[in-house]
Amino acid sequence: MHTLEIKNLRVKIEGKLVLDDVSLSINKGEVVVIMGPNGSGKSTLASTIMGHPLYEVESGSIFYEGRDITHSKPEERASLGIFMSFQAPPEVAGVDFYPFLFEAYKSLCIARKIEPDDVFTFKQRLDEQSAKLQADGDWSKRYLNNGFSGGEKKKSEMLQLALLNPDFAIFDEIDSGLDVDALNIVGRAIKEFSDSGKSALVVTHYQRILKFIKASQVIVLVNGKIAVEGGPELANQLEDQGFNNINR
Amino acid sequence: MAEIIVQAKTEQLTISNGETVFIFDNLAENKVAKLKLDIGQDCRVKYLFLSAGESLVEAERDITIGPRTVFESYQAYLGTTNRLMNFHNHINEQVNINQRAIFFLKDKQSLRVNDIHTFLQPKSSGTFRAEGLLDDAAQIEYYSQVNIKPEAQLTDCRIDLKLNLLGKEARGLMQPSLFIAANQVQAGHGASTFNLDQDQLFYFNARGVTEIQAKMLAVKAASDRFIKAIDHKLGQKTIRDIIDNIL
């Protein structure tokens, strides 16, 4: 049984077709990389797997560990163990960051029928993980993602990854906008996640993040369709030749 | 800091010039329907007004603030049966006034607040914030009014109202008004409702947090900030206990 199986997915947004007949499967412990030029549908694919209400699945299906989640709500998918690191995490002024983290943690524990830790234990783990991510400044005083720089937002996502303990993670352009140091930190976090035997889908525009993970497949999307698939060496090819030359 | 607890039968309270005090006005306990508070000049006053649980239906507070006084005012309406509250601040020269109000109403609770701030003399500044949550079929009418008299040049003030409607039957009315008769002033007001747009909601859902939980988080954030701002142990503990009970 695959961890994630997508069969012939067709997705529309406001009546316009954005994903056309996309199929892929990810097994336990595998990391699949999705690449492609801007507008190719990579982020759409990520958001659709997570269940964004704006994306209508016209036909096809998404199965997670044998379960049809094609029309499930995002919170249901999260409770099954799916996590998505957002490309542009929204800011929510008025909601404090740490209480939000704890609330999310508790909700997911309850949904998975696990006893949540008390707030002190959780806070300890939070502090440990923030230190590892080298969070700048005191996040405890901030509203959710509010006033976070681009790099900090990505770290905030990684912090949540560490604390919410999902089984399958989607990384939507986690590497965009990061400087070398931040990239190293984020890359290590993803590696740690992958090394623990969990599966991941990495959506990226660049090749840089790939040095932190062992990609089992590389899939290239162009205009909402799969243009070419291959092993990790495909990524090198793309780096050299660009996306235009791989149209089949 | 000297501490004054408003007691039943106190209808007039005077703070002498230069005093530093904390005033605790717990309406449910003291049942003082009309209170006139006269604050002298050069004072530092922290005033906490609490209306929680079974409380008087109607009450009013008329407050005069002397020149150069720093006045921090906190109003908390927590699950109260209080239906009408009239506040009037008469602000003299070079006063610094900071007011924060929070309200949590539920069931069929209904509250009308008339919060009037009259700037009589020049060079004062004030911020007036009110934020709250309405659950079930609760209703609030919040009239926050700033009057700047012609003599009150160089006044600088702002009203900010935020409503968080949780229940389907909850109703809110806000009227932040500015009546300005002086021209060398800066005055502003803002009124908004707390709500999540589609992307924000998706983000919360993707983390296992429902919309209602998100709204409660917002409420918690507001009350945490309120409690922190009070910066006085008795006041903080009392408020925190009540809020914890409600939420």
Next chain:
Amino acid sequence: MPMPPEALNNGRSQTHESMWNDYNASGYMSGTRTGVDADLVRFISQEKNEPDWMLATRLEALKIYLSLPMPAWGPDLSGLQLDKITYYAKALDKQAESWDDVPVDIRNTFDRLGIPKAEQEVLAGVGAQYESTVIYHSLREECKAQGVIFEDFDIAVQEHGDLVKKYFMTGISPHLHKFAALHGAVFSGGTFLYIPRGAKVDMPLQAYFRMNAKGMGQFEHTLIIVEEDAQAHYIEGCSAPRYGADSLHAGAVEIFVAKNSRFRYSSVESWSKDAYNLNTKRAIVKEGGHIEWVGGNFGSNVTMLYPCSVLEGQGSKADHLGVAFAGQGQIQDTGAKVIHLAPDTSSNIVMKSISKEGGRSIYRGLVDIGPGAERAASNTQCDALILDEKSASDTIPLIKVKNQSATLAHEATAGRLNENDIFYLQSRGLSEAQASAMIVNGFIEPIVKELPMEYAVEMNRMIELEMEGSVG
């Protein structure tokens, strides 16, 4: 033309006196009959040869008028003596016979505003001239080609009775308030505009290019019907001061925007400084429809104007952009009202007001989000400039929220011109008045830029005129 002696009103502008010559001196005709009652209403209806249903509608409105008290909200109307006002004089006679009859100060203002002669004559109500203008003719052609009906209201009652009957006084009910009821009883003249389904009219349709423009009357009724998938822009008024001895204007504008249509109503009004300007303007917007109000209010003694958008259909939208200028002795009590009734409706209000020389500008707003308005969104920004210490500004928004999924934000600021900015401009050679005018024009620019060029220019010039007056 010889005039009956009763028509001469000692020293007042003759252009507003009745110029009948072949009608027997009747109190109504000579303009000496004051007050309103059933007789007057019947007379008006008969004069216009209206069908029975219209007379019935008038009488019903009269009944309501007599039963309603004066409005409790708004500015002080105690100076308004309803019994002493003339409610009807045949509109035709309000026009000047020739340009020479137009009062000198009015002519001067037109000149200073740089309004072309042909337009000036039209604006002065010198009716005959405009028909010879080129713009007028091409507008007529465009209207004909698209099936647009752009007509005098009186004529529309005769020729398009069914349409009028279907919509008249349904957007603005006589029950709304006393002046709406008054209007329903004694309305006279106005505009009927019908945009058929699918029509997209690019040229702005301007009030004084109507077939038989008569100049703004006291109780004009503008009825605008925009059918599905259509688009048009209508402009009423002008920024030149409208002179007149009429002390009360209680007109009405009803706009019906059907599914997926878009309509913009622009109006730049400047009433004479002794008038009470109490017009009611209301738009009812259906599913996917979009109404835009763009307005400028100058002059008049007391103006009360709150265009109201009723968002009835899902996804409907309203934009309100307005500028109000209150000079000496003036009260501009204006604002915007938006009523959200349906889901996914949105509204945007941008209001700028300026008060000087003791003037008082008041913004009165209402944003009402009804229980059915799921996911409604509303944004308001109102800014007030108080130019001197004699002047005042009030901002009194009322926000009602009855749906917990609505998003609403309202921001307002009030203050004066930034002295540094003025000083900077002065250091570049501008006089204080010029510098102030420039800054004030910049302040209102977001609204002015939405007006067609010639109106924008006029509005800017109006500001300059007003600002000049403020410096010794």
